[in-house]
Amino acid sequence: MKFEDDYTSYWGLRGLPFDNVPDPRFYVPCVQHDAAHRWLNYGIQARKGILLLTGDIGCGKTLLSRRLIVGLSPAQYDVALVANPALSPSELLDEVLAQFGLELVQSKAARLQMLNERLQLNEQRGVSSVLVVDEAQAIESLNGFEELRLLTNFQLNDRYLLTVVLIGQPELRGLVADIPQLNQRIAVRAHLGPFTAEETTAYIGARMEAVTDRTDVFTKEAIASIFEQSQGIGRVINTLCDQCLFAGAIEQVTQIDDRLVQRVGPVTNTPMAVEKSAAKDLNGIGSYREVISKYASGRQ
Structure with a gap:
């Protein structure tokens, strides 16, 4: 075998089975992952305010989130994915709008109004709005978390217009606990271990x-x-x-x-x-639209 060749031909493989890219087609069900997936699905379908998924490094949080996203029909869910949230509060809000496909405007009030209109329109169309924030422990300040909490203030008839899914390493639980207003809105909590x-x-x-x-x-x-x-x-x-x-x-x-x-x-x-x-693994992360485009054939 030549060094420049991969090993797939030697072993007779149809692809690379252990590539460290979060590909939902390689999702392997186990008790804790299936339980977390069911809880998150429940929270999204029931339109709870904030959902929290934590897990040790390398234990499958990103893969589970991608499987979750791929399972959400675009006809029923408007999903925004923020994969790298190490941003200032204003930049984080800009990224949320960008991932929802909205144009950025100067005024923060105008940006929030634009997002509110999008969420209201989705509600009228019977579409649920979901914001997934991966690696949420990287959010730069408590003010960034507060920005996300404020997004759940968009409500209609006591129903949340936006469900926020926070995904991150175990320290995320401590960060969230330091913000009582945010912590109290978490309706679903799940954790992945080895x-x-x-x-x-x-x-x-x-x-x-x-x-x-x-x-x-x-x-x-x-x-x-x-x-x-x-x-x-x-x-x-x-x-x-x-x-x-x-x-x-x-x-x-x-x-x-x-x-x-x-x-x-x-x-x-x-x-x-x-x-x-x-x-x-991080290089394999993309926007919601990239995830759907790449893994549409693996939708379950």
Whole structure:
């Protein structure tokens, strides 16, 4: 095998099973992810004010959010996705309007009026308005959170015209708790942690099943070693499996066993490797329209 070739041809794969990009087609159901998905869906359908999803780094928050978005029919939901909210309060409001496809105007009052008119129009059309804010722990100040809270003041007959979904790392819960007015409006709270050993086995099997009919590429011992080294963190599992498949193709082995995993693991789990993986994940994030366009074929 040439180094410039990928490993898919060697293993007979139809694609890259462990690419660290939040692709809903590779969503693997497990108890905690399914529960979080159901709660968020409920909150959106019931038009609750603010929903909160937190999770440890690399545990699938972004992938779950993309699956959630892809499952929302554009005929029934007007969705705006703010993927990088590390902005000042005024910039954050501008980004919200931009993601709803609205033109920016000078006056803040005029911007809010424009957004209110959009939400009112959606209400008249029978369309629910949803704002998804990913990596919400990166919001620069408490005033930024206050801007988002104020957006839920848009109401009609005691019904919220906008549902805000905040997604972020565990520290987001502390940030929200410091703003009682915001904290009290959170109707749904969900949290994602690492996979269990059983979930890791199912996860690797399902990702491989999506691209090959082979069920024996990773031995049971290899999967156990992957779980031990990754501690059940999905992003690390992806990186480790990806590197094992590449190394296995280079070495021309017929299976990935625990010895290969143990050789690859120390390299894969360095801070540099995890940082690169996280950056790759972030690069896969786009606007709501980009998510729908890219993954329309994978809508469930």
